[in-house]
Amino acid sequence: MATLSISAPIARRRPLWGWTLNDGLVVARRNLIQTVRVPELLFFSLVQPVIFVLLFAYVFGGAIPIPGDAGAEAYRNYLMPGIFGQTVAFAAASSTVGLAEDLHKGIIDRFRALPMSPPAVLLGRTFADAARQILVLVVLSITGFIVGWRITGGAFNALWAYILLLLFAYTVAWIGAWIGLYMPNPETANTAGLVWLFPLTFLSNAFVPIASMPSWLQAFAAFNPVSTLVTATRELFGNPTGMQPDYWPLQHAELYTLLSCGLLIAIFATLSVRRYARATSK
Amino acid sequence: MTDAAVVASGLVKTFGEVRALDGVDLVVPRGQVVGLLGPNGAGKTTTVRILSTLLKPTSGTATVAGFDVVKQADEVRRTIGLTGQYAAVDEYLTGRENLRMFGELYHLKPSYVRERSVELLEWFDLSAAADRPVRTYSGGMRRRLDLAASLVAQPSILFLDEPTTGLDPRSRMGLWGVIEGLVAQGTTVLLTTQYLEEADQLANDIVVIDKGRVIAHGTSEQLKDQIGGDRIEIAVIDPAAVGRAVEVIRSVSTGEPKVDELRVSAPVSGGSTVLVDAIRALDLEHIEVADLVLRRPTLDDVFLSLTGHVAEEETAASEPARGRSTRRR
8 A cells, every 4th residue: 555655734824814704615615516416406496486486476476466556467576576585585494404414414523623714614504505596596587587577677776686685595594504503313404494484484575465464463574574675676676565564674675674684694693603613413 | 742642531521411421531642543442322432522622521631732622622623633433524525525625624725635635535545436426435435535534634643433333344444454554654543443353453552431431441462361361162052051061161261151042151271271171071071062162352351341241332232132242243
């Protein structure tokens, strides 16, 4: 057997942007390579929102009137930002499952025994899961365009709407990451990662106007950041917002969305980093 | 500067009510291999996790390469390589991509990582598979890549937590060869195993732990001497003859015979003349034997006499119980 002959290891100089970001990008690249290597997973994660578009546009569309606008055409314009909002929210589930798998397979143990920046594993995970949503949004937008959705708010506003959606994906990815660090195994993560997302996305104005809900639910829906995200993107895309009840978050949808994203990231990043320091494989 | 690479004293770790470690003392001299031997749940993995900075001890202290594992965790991490019970590599990345990622996370220069990866892949006989995703690898290849990943930064101290669990004998021997090669180049190794044979093969020093405590410590030979030298072991054919066989064995042995179904064994001294005496006596008594051997004690025997139970895997429980003759390989 040959012997290892190489010279002593050569350390790299600290990059300008610091180790945390550097290591975070290394981990993000790893997570994105996974996406490319399992095209089936990517394919089906795209199919689900596309099916939602078709179901809502053609099955429910005629039955859900949009106050102030008439016809199925109006509902499709109303619907698309809702689908966008719901879909990016589900980015959280992949963070939950991804971290649970990494823990289960012992790769987190290896990361934690490296002299790397500890938050980088979480940073890389959330970043990759949000970045994956770019492709999802492209596919959804094309589908939407085919069923009659139109952007009428201008290119700059549309771009800002997409950025808000990605910011929201990144925010919920941190919540998902935090849940993932508590999961005993990937199977549990599959369920726990999704279960809270259904009420979060359906108790909002993503698919139906809030005004149609019982009044006690209206308050919850109005303060749900999914509602404000969807409202903000509707406004930016120039799509109908429907009749909005009189709640501050809905009247300041963009500001409320930005504030809640900032607050949620601060809370869940702190909790996750703290949990990560104690997480080991089972 | 001491000559010890790893020093642990009085390590205690509790998980709620469970006392996983109950005061473990351990010294690994520089350039040596110490085997941490014990059954599942004895505290081997917990010890390695504390020494590799993954867990904080409830009490007690430990230094690795002179650095405190709690207060100087980052310095410790720069010095060590860790290979756990699972092949902790990314399944979807190729072998080469895995090594690159870990090299970058060790904060090594990309050009160095590239060269080192080529060298490691070659050394571990993975060059042909270097650009294939790891999920296409066999179990043995994964373990080799896992070990390669912990060597990217050329650690002077290596923690191997059950490195060959679940491997077939051929892959196991291959991995032993690699570990021996590393030790020959001066690497210090702390190895945990439940395979007595593995500790016997690789380790200079063996520390036996059970229920979170060190119960014995020494070279393989010293441990074997502790329970007496050679043993005679016979297996009779007729179950009714066991009682008479015990009497025969007692007449040639230096200690009380042990009986396990059809097997009778006892410590002896005097080497092969004992065998002749035993055969003669058995023949006189007309006891037919299926097997008759004189052997040096294995670590199995050591473990049995120290703990009163066999160092058995929990997963082996599905096999029919064959008492102390149960051996893993």
